[in-house]
Amino acid sequence: MILGAEARADTPVDLELVLAVDVSRSIDANEARLQRKGYVAAFRDPDVIRAIRSGDIGRIAVAYFEWAGASPAQVVVDWTLIDGRESSHAFADALDRVSPSSALYTSISHAIDFALPLFEANGFEGVRRVIDVSGDGPNNWGALVTTARDKAVARGVTINGLPILDEGGGMYSRFNIPNLDLYYRDCVIGGPGAFLVVAQDFTDFARAVRRKMILEIAGRAPRETPSLRLAQASRKARVSPPCDIGEQLLRSFDDY
Numbered sequence: 001m002i003l004g005a006e007a008r009a010d011t012p013v014d015l016e017l018v019l020a021v022d023v024s025r026s027i028d029a030n031e032a033r034l035q036r037k038g039y040v041a042a043f044r045d046p047d048v049i050r051a052i053r054s055g056d057i058g059r060i061a062v063a064y065f066e067w068a069g070a071s072p073a074q075v076v077v078d079w080t081l082i083d084g085r086e087s088s089h090a091f092a093d094a095l096d097r098v099s100p101s102s103a104l105y106t107s108i109s110h111a112i113d114f115a116l117p118l119f120e121a122n123g124f125e126g127v128r129r130v131i132d133v134s135g136d137g138p139n140n141w142g143a144l145v146t147t148a149r150d151k152a153v154a155r156g157v158t159i160n161g162l163p164i165l166d167e168g169g170g171m172y173s174r175f176n177i178p179n180l181d182l183y184y185r186d187c188v189i190g191g192p193g194a195f196l197v198v199a200q201d202f203t204d205f206a207r208a209v210r211r212k213m214i215l216e217i218a219g220r221a222p223r224e225t226p227s228l229r230l231a232q233a234s235r236k237a238r239v240s241p242p243c244d245i246g247e248q249l250l251r252s253f254d255d256y
Contacts, residue, residue, distance in 0.1 A: 011081060014055035015217060016126035017062045018118055020111040022135030023102050024068040026176055031166075031202040032100035035134065038206035039064070042213045043092035049085050051217040059083035060217060061124040064095060065114065069105020069141035073114040079122045105141035106246060108133055108188060109148035112159065116152055128192075130216060134162035134199075134209075137176045138183050140246030149190045158191030162212055166201040177245055179238050187243035195221035 019039065023032055042048050052060055060082050067073040077094045081087060115131045131152060139145035152159055161184040166176075177183065181198045189196055195215065199208035215222060242248070 010125045011061070011123060012057055013059050013061045013081070013124050013126045014052075014057045014128070015060040015219075016119055016122070016124050016129045017060060017216065018115045018131045019062065019064040020073075020115055020131055020133045021064065021066050022068070022106065022111075022133075022137070023066040023100055024106040024135070024137065025102060025104055026106070026137050027102070027202075029100075029102075031136075032102065034202045034205050036095060036100050038209040040092045040096045041206050042209045043082075043088045043095070045210055045213075048210065048213050048217070049088045051214045052082055052088065053084060055217065057127070061122070061126060062091060063118055063122075065111075065118075066101050067107065067111035067114065068101075068103035069107040069110065071103035073111060074101055075118075079118075079124065081124070105250075106135065106137045106139060107141040108135065108139040108145045109143040110141070112145075112148035112152050113143070116155065116157065119157065128219060129157045130160055131157060132160045132162065132212070132216065133184075133188060134164065134205075136164040136166055136180070136202075138180065138187075138241065138246030138249075139243075140250040144244060144247075145187050146243050149188060153191045156191075158194050159189050160194055160212065160216060161185075161189045161196035162199060162205075162208055163196060164199045164202060164205060166199075177241055177249070179241055182238060182240035183243070183245065186240050193219060193221055197222065 063079045064077045065073050065075045076098050080091050163180040163184040184196050197208050197212040199205045
């Protein structure tokens with residue numbers, strides 16, 4: 001196992017994966033714990049570990065950080081080489097030792113911009129580079145999310161998404177939107193093989209993370225998009241929100 005700065009330069013891996021996790025104020029303390037526990041459980045899951053070992057090289061590198069808006073993103077666990085049960089459990093244990101943070105606003109664009117430099121001089125050489133963004137609301141702070149997405153894609157990085165379809169009930173949930181999965185599909189994810197896995201709410205997060213991790217590590221997209229499945233289930237046509245919907249909402253509340 002290689003943790004953080006102990007990694008050898010240019011260690012070959014199947015995947016360099018950055019996990020970017022939303023801790024904005026629309027996510028309360030219990031919901032933040034459910035997110036963290038979902039990732040902890042995923043890295044302890046035998047099927048996730050089996051997926052890691054089944055790659056051509058048989059190992060991946062992972063970094064995990066939390067983001068919101070106005071405050072700087074916080075790296076919770078730096079780059080870690082995961083090549084089997086011991087190292088995967090060690091990563092889970094490291095995540096489990098630190099409590100989630102919280103901050104104002106939601107800047108997916110900042111999260112992507114923060115993630116990009118993490119790939120440089122990190123000691124690993126991956127066949128694929130992926131930023132995985134999870135969150136419960138649209139971008140409402142900083143640069144437009146499409147600008148950050150397009151910059152990452154131009155550098156050969158894929159962005160996958162895990163939108164949480166839980167509009168909540170607290171004061172900050174007023175910035176959340178319906179059809180967040182369509183927003184992630186059209187405005188957030190991008191690059192070769194990009195996909196999203198939907199969590200119906202925070203109690204569904206652990207299931208969604210496990211599925212996403214297995215697909216992500218294997219380099220496969222779901223056979224059926226969650227958006228299509230949800231639309232068919234409701235039998236209603238759904239309209240994708242504009243990519244600046246979060247900014248529009250924030251301006252409307254500021255004007256009020």
